[in-house]
Amino acid sequence: MKNRNYYYLKFPLSKFVQYTGIKISNKSDRKDLIEFFKQLHKLDPIVKEFSDGSFQSYVCFLYAGCQNYTGKAWFIDVYVAEELVWFMYPFQLPGSFLIFKQKNDLRLKIRLIKALATNTETKLLDLQELFSVVNASNNNLIKLKRQIINLLKELLASQIIHSQLEIVFKNGSRKQVSIEHLTISKTSLLSNQPIKCP
Numbered sequence: 001m002k003n004r005n006y007y008y009l010k011f012p013l014s015k016f017v018q019y020t021g022i023k024i025s026n027k028s029d030r031k032d033l034i035e036f037f038k039q040l041h042k043l044d045p046i047v048k049e050f051s052d053g054s055f056q057s058y059v060c061f062l063y064a065g066c067q068n069y070t071g072k073a074w075f076i077d078v079y080v081a082e083e084l085v086w087f088m089y090p091f092q093l094p095g096s097f098l099i100f101k102q103k104n105d106l107r108l109k110i111r112l113i114k115a116l117a118t119n120t121e122t123k124l125l126d127l128q129e130l131f132s133v134v135n136a137s138n139n140n141l142i143k144l145k146r147q148i149i150n151l152l153k154e155l156l157a158s159q160i161i162h163s164q165l166e167i168v169f170k171n172g173s174r175k176q177v178s179i180e181h182l183t184i185s186k187t188s189l190l191s192n193q194p195i196k197c198p
Contacts, residue, residue, distance in 0.1 A: 005082040009080060043060045
């Protein structure tokens with residue numbers, strides 16, 4: 001289409017579920033997952049701008065559909081822009097980011113993904129916002145802080161972030177913290193202030 005190539009992909013919904021590790025226990029869960037594919041067209045378009053001021057703008061997913069041909073298995077059909085299929089530097093995350101165990105785990109992973117998905121070299125993670133929405137007992141807060149440490153160490157081991165974090169305080173002062181030396185007690189600093197991951 002207009003010299004833009006799209007690739008047609010067709011796969012069983014069950015394969016997508018297996019790959020992501022998500023749990024589908026009832027029709028409502030499956031309906032929510034199918035809704036995800038309905039939202040693909042809402043992604044920002046790919047825009048190419050040229051030096052003379054002209055531009056081209058086109059969607060990442062030309063078409064997305066979900067059908068149940070046999071009454072037993074659901075299939076997904078998508079037309080994906082060539083740039084996404086052959087993207088040389090995909091955004092990579094450890095496998096643990098594909099699944100979540102409970103709501104606070106999901107909240108944390110979404111905030112980390114949002115922080116890492118920016119095109120700036122320094123990533124800003126606002127944990128203050130996370131802790132303000134978490135309604136949890138002390139036990140659950142300790143688990144969440146332990147999860148923060150584990151995820152940061154996992155990102156470090158995957159060479160996605162550097163070992164030094166910078167905590168930015170409201171008064172403008174800053175403190176350097178090494179991920180390798182993070183402890184549960186030190187995460188109280190992180191929970192009160194945004195942190196930068198260079």
